[in-house]
Amino acid sequence: MKKNFNQSTTRIVSAGFNEIHCFDESDGKNIDQSVVDSFGEEWAKFHEFDDIEIDRLGKMYFDIINDKMVNKNTYAIDIGCGTGRWSKYLLDKVGFMEAVDPSDAVFVADKLIGPANNIRLSKASTDNIPFNDETFDFAMSVGVLHHIPDTQKAMNDCVKKVKTGGYFYVYLYYDLENKGFIFKTILKIVTAMRKLISSLPAIIKKIVCDFIAVSVYMPVILTGRLLINLGLSKMANKLPLNMYQNQPFYIIRNDALDRFGTSLEQRFSRREVQSMMENAGLSEIIIATTLPYWHAVGKREK
Numbered sequence: 001m002k003k004n005f006n007q008s009t010t011r012i013v014s015a016g017f018n019e020i021h022c023f024d025e026s027d028g029k030n031i032d033q034s035v036v037d038s039f040g041e042e043w044a045k046f047h048e049f050d051d052i053e054i055d056r057l058g059k060m061y062f063d064i065i066n067d068k069m070v071n072k073n074t075y076a077i078d079i080g081c082g083t084g085r086w087s088k089y090l091l092d093k094v095g096f097m098e099a100v101d102p103s104d105a106v107f108v109a110d111k112l113i114g115p116a117n118n119i120r121l122s123k124a125s126t127d128n129i130p131f132n133d134e135t136f137d138f139a140m141s142v143g144v145l146h147h148i149p150d151t152q153k154a155m156n157d158c159v160k161k162v163k164t165g166g167y168f169y170v171y172l173y174y175d176l177e178n179k180g181f182i183f184k185t186i187l188k189i190v191t192a193m194r195k196l197i198s199s200l201p202a203i204i205k206k207i208v209c210d211f212i213a214v215s216v217y218m219p220v221i222l223t224g225r226l227l228i229n230l231g232l233s234k235m236a237n238k239l240p241l242n243m244y245q246n247q248p249f250y251i252i253r254n255d256a257l258d259r260f261g262t263s264l265e266q267r268f269s270r271r272e273v274q275s276m277m278e279n280a281g282l283s284e285i286i287i288a289t290t291l292p293y294w295h296a297v298g299k300r301e302k
């Protein structure tokens, strides 16, 4: 099932459990190197996802995936794998997984995944995915393409690697289109803060983001939890950050760093996601109406 690379590796690094194949041929046009470096640092700090948590979140992210899309005969690729948490989640459901990321996160992924004989890790980006077109039965890119300058091109580059009749899964940030004035104003403030915070030196950025997690995220999240305990779930659902009401503090800190520490972040409406997927050559598109928004899957046409 495992295919050869379509280009020569720049170097192979023997990490803890698996070899990491490095490809440095990216033309650098559709990649934001400061974002990639920042994620390398971020994942080096936040990598202790436990299996129960991965399983719980995985069920939310992959609720639209069925056995026809992913099964033991599936040759899959995780593009922008980060810590490898979703590769790990799907590992016992696929035949073989290629996990690819341009940052040092691949070394973290190696540790999180541990010894496994149906995964290979590579350091590469969407514009130099080291496999021929039409190689994979299933490709996924979870929380990645909105951090790339030209999201549509990056999606096209991913979908090209999927066989005709195979599937492409994506998670993209949403633009709060169904939310009111207050949410949209908060987003504008957050965006301005993100631009400032993401330009800070790594250590200061981390301290500031931890402070935001404690002083901004937690009071809102704890209010939501209190409302749920009082039987007022509908009201709790209307609060900002409601997605984190059942998440551990560790994930909340990680997401605060993700949200405020990354210089490039794009957001899309449901229509834009649909149209990008169609432009990339996908049909039978399902965009979930449940959190996290937007997670979607489509089938590659001829």
Ligand SMILES: C[S@@+](CC[C@H](N)C(=O)[O-])C[C@H]1O[C@@H](n2cnc3c(N)ncnc32)[C@H](O)[C@@H]1O
Pocket (backbone or CB within 6 Å): 030, 031, 032, 035, 036, 039, 040, 079, 080, 081, 082, 083, 084, 085, 086, 100, 101, 102, 103, 105, 124, 125, 126, 127, 141, 142, 143, 144, 147, 148, 258
């Ligand atoms: C928010 S993280 C998501 C990681 C993982 N998919 C997850 O959900 O846990 C975004 C990842 O995209 C990677 N990335 C950034 N630019 C990329 C590019 N041009 N090609 C592929 N991956 C990229 C980063 O290195 C980072 O690990």
